[in-house]
């Protein structure tokens with residue numbers, strides 16, 4: 001027995017358990033504004049990060065750290081950064097229906113996810129700065145990124161299981177944002193702020209967003225070319241459908 005878990009018992013057809021799991025998976029929905037008066041109990045934060053802790057990761061490196069932010073002043077500063085970033089993207093004419101980040105300032109639950117990319121060394125890399133080394137390094141970084149996403153997803157599902165609406169924010173990738181936000185949270189320069197997870201009771205009922213149908217995303221044995229989308233079809237989706245499916249009524253500026 002490891003970490004309170006014993007080997008799974010047969011049979012492998014636990015449909016009822018699957019359905020209970022899918023209830024949580026289906027009910028996970030994004031909200032960008034929450035009931036600001038609600039206080040998330042400490043144990044809920046711990047339950048959520050406990051789910052994240054069990055995630056798989058390349059080389060079992062577990063290259064993540066979760067900072068639970070409870071200080072309203074820090075939430076305000078984080079949120080303000082995103083509000084400003086949103087306006088900058090609009091001013092720069094970036095073709096992206098950026099959402100309103102105001103709700104981050106008062107999100108009852110706010111967890112900053114920190115990644116440690118120094119773990120690239122845990123994967124096959126040459127370490128000599130050559131082109132080949134770069135190729136392996138990029139692959140190692142992708143592995144680490146996927147690992148943190150796997151862990152983050154477990155946290156989101158745990159929050160959804162508790163009944164909260166969730167909000168996954170990644171808009172902090174740029175080095176400039178890293179430099180601005182690390183000191184706010186006391187994060188060493190070696191580490192990267194990779195995601196912010198907000199959660200809480202939604203201010204208004206969340207809605208289920210468009211999801212592709214099962215047969216659209218699935219092939220058997222070989223990639224089914226009937227499902228292949230051309231560049232023109234993707235451009236058309238970005239132009240016509242993306243604004244509608246992404247944000248509905250949340251992309252307005254106010």
Ligand SMILES: Cc1cc2nc3c(=O)[nH]c(=O)nc-3n(C[C@H](O)[C@H](O)[C@H](O)COP(=O)(O)O)c2cc1C
Nearest residue numbers: 028029030099167168169170171207208209245246
């Ligand atoms: C990797 C990832 C990055 C995301 N980044 C952002 C973000 O920076 N800002 C934001 O408002 N929403 C972000 N989202 C939320 C998506 O817009 C949302 O999940 C999507 O529209 C589907 O809606 P749903 O979560 O209700 O299924 C992100 C989601 C994921 C998984």
